[in-house]
Amino acid sequence: METPSSGKASGSPPGRPGAPDFRGDHSTDVRQLSDCTQACAELTAALPSRPERSPAQHAEADRAQAAARRARHRFLQLHADRVHDEVTAGSSRHLRLGELVFTAADHYPGLVPTRAQIDADRLLPQAAKSGGEVDQDIFFAHLLASRDTGERLLRSMLTPTARAVDLLPEFRRTGHLDLGEAVIHRDGHVAEVTICNQHVLNAEDDAVVEALETAVDLALLDDAVSVGVLRGSVLSHSRYRGRRAFGAGINLTHLYTGKIGFVDFMLRRETGYIRKLIHGLHLGSGHSPLDLPGGKPWVGAIDTFAIGGATQVALVLDRVIAGSDAYFSLPALTEGIIPGVANMRLGRVVGRRMAQRLIFFGERVAANSPDARALCDEVVAPEEMDRAVAAAADRLADPAVPSNRRMFHLAEESDDLFRTYMSRYALEQSARMHSPDVVAKLERTWVNRRRPGGSGGRTELAREAPAHT
Template identity: 80%
Template sequence: MSLSIEPVAPDFRDDLASDSKLLSRYVEACEKLTSHLPPRRERSVAQQEKAARAETAARGARHRFLDLHADHVHNELTDGRSRQVRLDELAFAGADRYPGLVPTRAEMAADQQLPQSEKSGGEVDQGIFFAHLLDRRDTGEHLLRSMLAPTARALDLLPEFRRTGHLDLGQVVIRRDGCVAEVTICNQHVLNAEDNGVVEALETAVDLALLDDAVSVGVLRGSVLSHPRYAGRRAFGAGINLTDLYTGKIGFVDFMLRRETGYIRKLVHGLNLGSGHRLLDLPGGKPWVGAVETFAIGGATQVALVLDRVIAASDAYFSLPALTEGIVPGAANMRLGRVVGRRMAQRLIFFGEQVAADSPQALALCDEVVAPEAVDAAVAAAADRLADPAVPSNRRMLHLAEESDDLFRTYMSRYALEQSARMHSPDVVAKLERTWVHRKRKA
């Protein structure tokens, strides 16, 4: 085939075996059209347009293939939904079984070595894959429930945590005091921002708190910062680590999807302990208290939305600068309007409005505002109140009424498409570039 002639789109016939071969050959042909082009940032306008046409054609074929076969693909990769398979394992198994459908492990490992502006865009193809799996009720529910299972790391560490009541997970520390497990984010050099490692450590810590029968209530807070401007002060979190996003270290699957379907959803619903009965799989979790000190920026405000009691220091503030970053702020678009109203949600997301904790508007984002020196006592009092045995049943019913599994699954299906595309859009890359240059000049 000539490299200048675009391949003919495959005519899928609803036969999985033959259609998967057609997809593989077509994607390979599309990739050959661009294999001779220079790296992304060095391409001419004409070369960029040629690459975009080839990528769009291949992605259109993936959509059509998954329209027909998403159920069968998922069933095959999970042995008829008998196995709980996590996101990364599912994506790489799909790559091995259906060449051309999603990037392979080796391809994604190579991408991780590149800055965001030079990546292949394979994460967009992962977004297509998960969007179709989540769009279908049976496959989507199985995928989401699989992500609520305890991680292998948490299960390995559970005996030690039960014995000592304390574990240092690197970027997160968990400590049990009585019936309360305090989970502290320790990423001080970037103002307790989240990255792939923080998301992994947070999920492990949340699992441990939920698995330990001695724990009735969890507390989430940020550690004391080392930054000169905030030295000696705690901060709840600065959102996504933009430096890591710029340098290509923030993963779509390992950060964006895992964060929402892993530790944040576990804060809401608890763990899927695999009882074998759908109604009994999710015991409803445990109540969580958040201590918002100094600031809750971006992802930190997203997390505050799902906590049962939020204590804010009077000198703290909340913000959700989604447009500054150019990406979708997780599930905040689904939850924020319900909490603060549509108009205020738009002011936060579209205009980057900051909400001071001691302002009337903050009453929709936190439950109690106290002097900075009184935060510890207020958190302890809230945890004591939430340790009441009647709380878990009531919080389970509250969550059922306001955020159904179908609502979350449908949102995440669209989120997979939107977020994977936003991460690789030219305007996001340009914004990251400007932020990077600004920080280098200040340094």
């Protein structure tokens, strides 16, 4: 941390911004933060564009960016709770991640990038982005590090999405909705949510996360539903045509081309639909404090494979049924990123050593192998999947299941543990996404994908190639 001083830092070359002298007075510190970050931005803007910079100019830009980030860290160490309180009007507004960070950008110039700045970055490949997402994640890391503010933020992410609330009357009436990247269908007391991103082996991206959270909300909001089922759709890819697959993890092409948002994907999927699969919905302050979110039980149907993020999701489901020809894998190191909350949950399920083999060495676990007993509850022939899933859903419809699963989750994963993990995850994952080695790995995957005889035309197919398994 840079030592606070007044004016420009001692020994700084002309034009280099100095460290703000934050003293804890909110209005003064807000002004100093704005002055510092603006000066850093002006210094960077005066340099040539990134591809045209000399090594010395790259170093100067890096120093300016680092100075601005040190200022943001220090400001939020002092004022994170006050910032959240002001932006949410004393927590009376349940703002989701995107709403919160862009409202903060309007209230506190220089604290986080504006919506326009992030939108401009989304037009660029990952290698060319400004790194503004890292500044967003500094913001969320500090909010989550505070127990009271972090808990309020996480509760806000358990509220139903506006899209789900709007669609609920239609779903209650028809029992079926096509959300584009997901379909939800109610059959009796069971709501089946199907991931529909067939051309990329049901890989996840921002749009899939949006559709899945909407579908999960609908299943949780509909009183006629007592059990949910999560499954992948039948694929259109030539290698798997006619077969279902649970999911292929993150959409690598979207990551390479800069279309995977850290807030809208990395943070939202963990604090949104995945956590709702565990805890259900938070329905606001009008409900009794004893009416804690408990959610509904979920069955996972693992057809063909659960790669990366799909295995992460399987870890939180109440009953996992796999086809005998299916497998699990977590090849996050192939891309150089962190596999969501798997680093916290996987060791509890399979043990520390096996978790490290999966994450560090990309070990693939066949569903019909002894090791898979820790990852799935039942293995059946592919043609028996429908029957086994239906039987599991009927069993989990027992009225005593919700209370028991609530107690399981209370014992296994406290809100404090999750909040602390996510605070650190925000910093670590955003740094990983913008690190040179990740960009280089994405570039190699992209070149291989486009080379004749390479991995093929699908975003995640590199994970299927022998070199990556």
